[in-house]
Amino acid sequence: MRWRREASEETMSGTEQNRRIVDFLHVLDDRAVARQVLMRHEQFIRMGHRPVLICATRDASAESWIPEGAEVVELGIGRGRTVNALRRLVVALRAIRPDVLFAQHTGPNRAAILARMIGRIDTPVIVSECTHYSTFGWDHRAIRNRMTAALYPHADRVVGVSARVVDDLVAHFPAIAGRTAVIPPAGPDPAALEALCAPVPDHPWYHDDVRPTLLCSVANLVPRKGQETLVEALPLIREAAGDVRLVLVGRPDDEGFVARLHARAAELGVGDHVWLAGYRDNPFPFLSRSDLFVFASHTEGCPTVITEAQACGVAVVACDCPGGVAEAVEQGKSGVLVPLERPDSMAEAVVRVLRDSVLRGELIASGRERASGTTPRRVAEAHLALAEACIAERRAGRRRAG
16 A cells, blocks of 8 residues: 555544544546545645545546645555455554545445444444436446445445435435435635636637637536537527537547547538537636536536536536436526437527527526535535534444443
């Protein structure tokens, strides 16, 4: 195991003002889950706590996201099954003696619960789900269901990023009912937003004297993110609203799907009006300069990027997919929801919002208000409040047992 910063003996125990908070996830990289954890740890450090991030493996892409003063323990097992990290996780937890253990994603969640059992470590375990369990494309679903059903009831809390995620989990695993919580992902830090938005994207559309109307979507380029719906809607939008163009920001994780998007755009005559911008570690220059944010995912927990667009003052049109999109986009208030995989409905909603400046202004104002409630500080405080509740429950349980 490799430690980013050595822990001294005096940091091994915590008080309410100086909690030892551990997060466990499989891969520390620059993707959404790891970035959310790192944002929380930055806030925990500012509050005077001592967070530790334990990962099975880490990627160089994460280095620039790790906040100053953060502590990282790499278990060194690579990208194999999380359960392979179990022995090393037990050793790390015995050394750190955390006040609370958070885990992220189904595999690390189960491993965290098992580690507490095997290691006989008396610390609360709070597991977190950021996907909509029943519609996410899991491998080995039957085995996963049995293992999750057996282990999740032993967690102190099961956290979902939206109420729909939690309701879906309870429907699958009724034994967790009454031991759940909803904490949405954090949006951007308001103090940093202006600087994040400042760079101008490196494309002529952002430099033309007469700028076209720009639709932006940010998501990994994979079929379940639904960008094909946006491409197929674009000709209908252009027919009704003029020179409208589509910017797709995201990792090209599925090369076949990327080729299909290019081919479909060419087939529909909009190949020159769709830009696949690739992965950008800072999407805010694209979000803040778009006329509308569009999102067509087939399944989501609660997409952070919708909150980011709302914080930038951009109206949102999104597909009402299984998961928490409808909680981030309140119909007609903080955005507009349309049926899933319906390019015609997407086009109609986009045109309506583009044409109606009063409606767009109302959507922007309400979206900004919603985003202001999910700042990194507020989300970190929600995690701490949940941790304190679980710590108090365990302490009360020990007193009753004694």
